[in-house]
Amino acid sequence: MQNLEEQIAHLTRTVEDISDVMARQQTEIATLTRRVQMLMEREAGREESGGGSATFGNERPPHY
Template identity: 65%
Template sequence: MDALEEQIAHLTRTVDDLSDVVTRQEREIALLTHRVQLLLEREATREQDQGGSIALGDQPPPHW
């Protein structure tokens, strides 16, 4: 009986630890999703401000 109680205690602690990890990851994913959205909006604004011109990085060098 003591062995079962000990195993249940370990399993309960493991579940609690995993729950904490999942909660932390959920917050981190939400933060990263928000940051990606901000970057996408910033890039869309920058493209709009350039008037749809081709970015210099996408143009071949003049000697080509």
């Protein structure tokens, strides 16, 4: 009986630890999601104002 109580205590502690980790991860995911959204909005604004002249792949920059 004592062995079962020890296992239950251990499992309870493990569940609480996992719950704490998941809560921290959820907060971090929410923060990162907001940051990505802000960056996407900022980039969309740059493209609208004509400042989005990035060079991609094999494209030649405008000064060639």
